[in-house]
Amino acid sequence: MRTLITEPQLADGVSRLAGEIDRHYQGRPITVVAVLTGSVVLFADLIRRLSMPQRVGVVQASSYRGGTRPGELVIDAKMLIDVKNRDVLLVDDIxxxxxxxxKLRDELLAFGAASVATAVLLRKVRENQHTVRPNFVAFEIPDEFVVGYGLDFHDMYRNLPFIAVLEPDEIAATAAEFG
Ligand SMILES: O=P(O)(O)OC[C@H]1O[C@H](OP(=O)(O)OP(=O)(O)O)[C@H](O)[C@@H]1O
Ligand code: HPA
Known part of the structure; x- marks a missing residue:
């Protein structure tokens, strides 16, 4: 496992992200929506650094299911709070x-959100990416499979306090033991 972003760098990055979001909303109330499961660590750190009044909610989206490439994207909005006429900030890890x-941005607009902005910890620099880009990004990273600070492989490694690249032998060993 190769560390890509250390714990102190993550703390600085999340503070920087919160500063940009604060400057954008200028104290206006927002509804912050966490994308489960990967965003939970970022979400907990970020909402405590934002200074405007916040409602907080969650939505689940899953497509990787133990792989390093996406499969079918399944969204579960049963736990989502009402977003009608609200300014929504959607928060995801990557x-x-x-x-x-x-897809989530479209769904939130379809639920009647007044606006939807998106904030992510990481944006991979890669080809074949959606043209709808996140509004707020803490770090741009190379096209490698990463874990830690909420990001998983087979639901492992989410608890690591740093971001690391998982090497091919670790991918194989984790899949064999936990897949
Ligand atoms: O930009 P994309 O290619 O869509 O990938 C990003 C999404 O993939 C991961 O979720 P995953 O499906 O692994 O579910 P999880 O959050 O439960 O780990 C991650 O948490 C993002 O939500
Ligand atoms: O690099 C990644 N790591 C973990 N989960 C992910 N979901 C999309 N990309 C990634």
Whole structure:
């Protein structure tokens, strides 16, 4: 496992992200929506650094299911709070192909959100990415499979306090033990 972003760098990045979001909303109330499961660590850190009044909610989106490439994107909005006429900030850990953010943004607008902005910890720099880009990004990273700070492989590694690249032998060993 190769560390890509250390714990202090993550703390700085999340503070920087919160500063940009604060400057954008200028104290206006927002509804912050976490994309489960990967965003939980970022979400907990980010909402405590934002200074405007916030309602908080969650939505689930899943497409990787133990792989390093996406499969079918399944969205479960049963737990989502009412977003009608609200300014929504959608928070996710990573923008990879962009399919998750693009689809959720459309769904939130379809639910009647007044506006939807998106914030991610990581944006992969890669080809074949959705043209709808996140509004706020803490770090741009190369096109490698990463884990930690909420990001998983087979639901492992989410608890790591840093972001690391998972090497091919670790991908194989984790899949054999936990897949
Ligand atoms: O930009 P994309 O290619 O759509 O990839 C990004 C999404 O993939 C991961 O979720 P995953 O499907 O692994 O579910 P999880 O959050 O439960 O880990 C991650 O948390 C993002 O939501
Ligand atoms: O690089 C990644 N790591 C973990 N989960 C992900 N979901 C999309 N890309 C990634």
């Amino acid at each position: 923008f990879d192909t962009g399919a998750t953010i693009a």
